[in-house]
Amino acid sequence: MAKFSQKDIYFKDNDMAVFGTDHDSAMFWDGTDDELCITTTVSGVDPIADYHLATKYYVDSQVTTSGDSAGYFDAYDGSGGT
Structure with missing residues (x-):
């Protein structure tokens, strides 16, 4: 490597x-x-800094549907932001 x-x-x-x-x-x-x-x-790992790459799995696990029939997504930012 x-x-x-x-x-x-x-x-x-x-x-x-x-x-x-x-x-x-x-x-x-x-x-x-x-x-x-x-x-x-x-490939990568779960990001721990703003500039880190994220895996598809990590992004998919952080995204939830908003309940909107159009299929929009809400993402959660654990640092308190949105």
């Missing part, structure tokens, strides 16, 4: 960070679509 400390990573067109052997997983910048691409599944 890659770990970056104390530095930022900057990608230009055609730049790629490769993880594993034989390009098992990679991150690269697609300048055509102006987006960061990742060639493997990204």
Whole structure:
């Protein structure tokens, strides 16, 4: 697993960070679509800070239906916000 400390990573067109052997997983910048691409599944854990990624399971478990027939959802923020 890659770990970056104390530095930022900057990608230009055609730049790629490769993880594993034989390009098992990679991150690269697609300048055509102006987006960061990742060639493997990204997984995570329950977030504990605002900037953490959240798993689909975590988000689904935090969302409840509001009882509205249109299917709107209410989310609960345990920090006291909404």
